[in-house]
Amino acid sequence: MKVTYEVEKAAREMISASCDTMDQEDFGAYLALCAPEFQYAIRVYSPEIRRDMTWLEKDYEHMKTLLDLLPKQNRDRNPIKRHISVREVTSTNGKEEVTVRSDLQVYRVLLDGGEAQVFAIGKYTDRIDMSGDEPKLLEREVRLDSRSLGAGYHIPF
Amino acid sequence: MARTAEEWRKRPELDSNLIVDPRIYTDPEIFREEQECIFDKSWLVACHESEMPEPYDFRTYQHPGGHNIILVRDENNNINAMLNICPHRGNLLIYEPSGSIKGASPSGGPKRITCLFHAWAFDATGECVDIPRCAEGYQDRVKKEDYGLRGVKVEVGYGGFVWVNMDENAPTLKEWLGGSLDAIDDTLTEPLEVFHYHRAVIDGNFKMWHDTNSEFYHDYMHYHNRITGMMHPGYWDREYRTFEGGHAQVTDMQLKYESFKGHEKRELGWPGLAPGRWALVDLFPGITFNIRAPSMRLDTAIPLGHNKVLVEFRGLGLKSDTPEERAIRIRDHNSIWGPFGRNLPEDLLGTYGQGRALSDPTDAPYVLHARLEGNKIHDEVGMRHFLERWQELVGRDPSDPYHNQPRAAE
């Protein structure tokens, strides 16, 4: 498909909404942005073992279960904020679909005192179905550049 | 009603091996003793041989005694360990965590460790092979034969792990393990490969992390473990077995993963373990072998100070895995034990919380290691057994580390 200003705008707004809903822990709204065939992965390269690693891999159903069970989890309650800068929107092989590459910065804001800390940096590569009324997220790969997350985090980026 | 300061600091009326003065976790002087009496004398896992698969591959290791170590595989496939210090003027020889010396470096030729400062060069066994303009500068006062690197005792074994010991008079690895890993040797028969590595740095003492790995009472913290373990009868039969040297094993159980909504079906096992079974050994002073079919996790605790610990986490599969099997092991490992897993961040939050709460040594209460349940799963014998060994080596009583000297606040 042709990547017009409107297509790019719709894709960018959809990605922003996916970040906002996760930041607000409104997981129902996040999942509503995803297609049923949604695939999510967090990948990282380790220079220590010189291997590419997959830190999390979920389809729609397993992502939903993970998010549904969060209230039962003891977790770091300091909220995180996902910031993105869209770098490139390209069309995918004649389909009503775009691939969007964005830079990602994740900040953590401490509940006690409000200090903002850089929590992680990386990239999103998103595949988005543009054929319906609303764009739907088909696939998200989070490619992290940073690898040190303290205790870790129960909510995906 | 809350207790007064005096009541709070009163020694509980329990046997001395059941209570701990938490200043053993927070005193910088005790930590220096631990570096010398424990870490410089223990066999520690530096890495796994699969992290340096080819001749001339290297890996570095930050030793808890404060030493920088290089591991290099030589052309005969032997792994050598040396201090990462150039004997000329003390520069670091290798700066990256991992790589190969097979090719030339900017300062020197191939198959050598060349110091980037003045280009002294060493082979993969640590022998000095070149000193630039040696005769011109040193005449015959300095010879390369006399300037090899400092070697470190190294053994490869128990699943292909690379173990080092700073003490040249240390017992063999087998003697030091006291039979603890022999108890799970049927799970370590096949060549293993590391697929996961990450670190966590936590403001807490290394013993707090090892304690968490050495007791299961904290399964109350993990929804995942309550559902897949504690709710099922085999859980309460799991038992601690202790071994000489401060090591402990927790016997196997069958986990009921189907009870945890969203878990993949487990059909893939592990050598010596049926699908969903679990083997665990905690080694003194901070290593945990943790095999929960279909994947294995290895923790190594590296204290960076009395109140800071770096924990290295490795995930392992079998070298013989098909890509499909490997993908299952990775997904399984990381859904529980990865940085975004269900359990690991909870465990680390526990250590962080202890580190923060006990950081004020003037108002430390006594803490309890007092659960006695016939060595069954919620018994705290694992932590007590660790501290018995600790007391032998450090020479302090964990319940009275200052020999009845008044507590700081009194």
Ligand code: FES
């Ligand atoms: S310090 Fe290494 S060659 Fe001079």
Ligand SMILES: [Fe+2]
């Ligand atoms: Fe745990």
